[in-house]
Amino acid sequence: MPTIAVASRLVYEVAQPTTLLVNVAVATTPRQSIEHERFTVKPNVPQTHLPVGEERNRFVRLSLEPGEVDISYEARVRLEPVTEDAPSVEQTDYESLPPQVMSYLNPSRYCESDRLASYALAEFGAMEANYERVDAICDWIASHIEYRGGTTTALTTACDVLLQRTGVCRDFAHLGITFCRALGIPARYVSGYACHLDPPDFHGFFEAYLTGRWFLFDPTRLAPTSGLVRIGVGRDAADTAFATIWGVAQLKEKTVSAEAVIGSETVGEDNAAEVAVSTA
Amino acid sequence: MPTIAVASRLVYEVAQPTTLLVNVAVATTPRQSIEHERFTVKPNVPQTHLPVGEERNRFVRLSLEPGEVDISYEARVRLEPVTEDAPSVEQTDYESLPPQVMSYLNPSRYCESDRLASYALAEFGAMEANYERVDAICDWIASHIEYRGGTTTALTTACDVLLQRTGVCRDFAHLGITFCRALGIPARYVSGYACHLDPPDFHGFFEAYLTGRWFLFDPTRLAPTSGLVRIGVGRDAADTAFATIWGVAQLKEKTVSAEAVIGSETVGEDNAAEVAVSTA
């Protein structure tokens, strides 16, 4: 059970009175506990902590005056994932899905699962409805989409990615979510910190709901799932932006890090196809 | 305070074992109470009642065998809307929005508020940030978009509607929601029953969050807001379909009605610009 030290720092130049909504603090879940954390804003403006959505994403709202603002977060997080034998993890029948996962079947802004229903069925419909199918979707994405920075924008959707064949972590996750939903698998976007990500940055991956639990998937294959630390979850990246600006502010600096604490279990290369990792 | 009698009937021909998710039962809110209701399915299959989402939309899940299934709902609903003097209803500042409305600012599948940010600002940015601006948005939609059945599909988005200039109630609501969100006003889709709708059918409209309350708007201008009865709410129509089919079933018959009960307050032509109607 690894313990991960995460940190992020955002520096903005604020040009006029601006409200900033920040989502960088890690979540507390049955399988992810915070041993220590510190959230610092300089200058020391009032912070409104907002637990948003059913998943209670930890947004912090800051009312900022013109000038520089320096936002730092650091935490030590203990992960106790449930791992299961991948072949035994089955898709949950539609008629057995619990109410709280139902809306994660619906199409969303960047995940047009309604448009890609036939596509998903043609590519993955014949496979067995289990963990390995979702893993095969991730393999398909990793082999069909080229990871290339600067080729997508905040408006890029799963359909765009599929056509242009390039994207970044957020786009890979959106495409994975879209295929899952089209196949009847509830899926949701997760923003977080990730060990071994190079270059270090916030990361975007996804969870699929199988056998009554949410399982982690990262179609970029750029970071081991055992080192993923959740910040927020949502229908897609629209729900979990690390920063939302109402006003005028310019990001001057962004540094992000995540590392396994020495002495804790090592975060290594996992083989997603054999071990299913659940955080719920 | 009107009392409304609503009813709907859906008949499907089911071709193979199918799960049907139905959302036709009216919601209970502080301002909408059910005096009586009856939900009947023939043949009498087990019904799983699923309260979905934070708003606890009343989905019913049915596991159906091949053959005809006849789903009837009827209810008597008492509405106690809060009405306010429209000019006094102000937009809530972004820095004062409560957590539970924040996600209704995000773009969604059919409401690409991120793509239409400049559009909304150019058309409505100079107006005062209050109830009357949202009402002006509805007037704009009513005068720019032609209500014409059969011109849109389940995949049509607000951007599509804006370009093609035609749509139905769902499309009108999506466009209204999109403009609101782009202007920083939380807005959500509402499915429901509507008095005086001709031809009678399920209706789609929207709510905008102002001065700490959700206010009703119907940009189709086809039914008085005082006669709108809520079924479900969601980010857009994807969350509140009256029926979702996993399997193969053909809709054979759909009848919908809504009428003010004699003796109760009449549902009349309201003038949305003067009286703001809130159901929260």
Add this chain to the structure above:
Amino acid sequence: MPTIAVASRLVYEVAQPTTLLVNVAVATTPRQSIEHERFTVKPNVPQTHLPVGEERNRFVRLSLEPGEVDISYEARVRLEPVTEDAPSVEQTDYESLPPQVMSYLNPSRYCESDRLASYALAEFGAMEANYERVDAICDWIASHIEYRGGTTTALTTACDVLLQRTGVCRDFAHLGITFCRALGIPARYVSGYACHLDPPDFHGFFEAYLTGRWFLFDPTRLAPTSGLVRIGVGRDAADTAFATIWGVAQLKEKTVSAEAVIGSETVGEDNAAEVAVSTA
């Protein structure tokens, strides 16, 4: 060298003074000659014959008064295609393309070759640049896209088809053209008559420019290329509609036929991968 008898009949109910542009008469090319033809309009309104574009598509313009109009065309067409050994047909280098084919490399309304550049390269970039690659593109389309009427509209583009995985002849041709252009192969849409098409209708296919000639391809695989009779060519279907209406007219009847004349060479199942058919 087969001789084909083609015929078509269009009946419109004209509601107000309307100009109709009809494109149903077969083209004359070095390899396609008309032995006999008759174009009849009842009532007998003046016909303006317009040779449109560099390819001189044979449009006929009719100024119609309200009432029924019955447009008939029939022709007997001799085809003398050049057939070549497929493996010997190479792609023409960009630096050797003649001016008159250059614009068939550009993206067009329904063929967004600029958006699908990476897609085409990823799927077909590693293949040898010859006839067989274009044939492989057609195979890919035939196996990835389901031919299904009513799933596309006049607005559907190659990108749409790729995402939704269904379409009709026009959509199949658009996708083939798009992939070709993205790979540096001039490609153009051809409307025509087709033997053995079931049900009989106008057909849409495409030509790709290789080794200094235009070669025929039909990714629907629904009709033998040796029985394809050209009406018009263009950048995509926008250039070769069988009818364009300026005014108000309703199509009441459409019948189309194409059959090899008895005694001429039989139109059979060709194996496109072995014999390359050129009409230029």
Add this chain to the structure above:
Amino acid sequence: MPTIAVASRLVYEVAQPTTLLVNVAVATTPRQSIEHERFTVKPNVPQTHLPVGEERNRFVRLSLEPGEVDISYEARVRLEPVTEDAPSVEQTDYESLPPQVMSYLNPSRYCESDRLASYALAEFGAMEANYERVDAICDWIASHIEYRGGTTTALTTACDVLLQRTGVCRDFAHLGITFCRALGIPARYVSGYACHLDPPDFHGFFEAYLTGRWFLFDPTRLAPTSGLVRIGVGRDAADTAFATIWGVAQLKEKTVSAEAVIGSETVGEDNAAEVAVSTA
């Protein structure tokens, strides 16, 4: 009748053997004659001059080896536009359009006139069908779309521009063309040099076909139409790129200029609504 001195210089760093198609030389038309021109390429590689399309755009194809290539063009051009009294310039009836302008009514890659048919009709359908309507379209574009560099890409279409409300000259021209075609007015893209453009660059504008002639329009309102010098025309910008690269080459420098020759007629601020300028 002004005489304009135009010049452009393009410097590329070529990384591997590359074919470059350049379109910077001015056109010769009945109303635009070249008094002098010089096209220089260093190093001195062979130039293939390709007159592309019905309009015989003057493309030059260069086969380049790795290294720097410096392409210079300069010309002295005499313009003899026909100017007419704007109110007397009428739209040509569809039934009177000559064949060579017909394809300029069709939708093209960046001008989806089929999607915007209702939009154009709703905004401009009630106006008189003449020069002033096209001028009103340009005014509408100038007042609804913000000219802002870097907000669009080579893939941006007229529909995109309409939704996002920003663009550059090419986008303004595409939107003008789209509205014209949707209203039955043949319209085509023109690339060229423009006096008084600040900062100087290649320019994109459009021509609409009225009363049997092509008239110039520039919806950016950034340069007087009397100082516009044509390079190429096409259905949209896809047909008239100043450079198309097949291979790998990086643009290192681009300088463009256009100035009225001293002693010739001054190029001034024209009032497009009163004087219609035709170059045909």
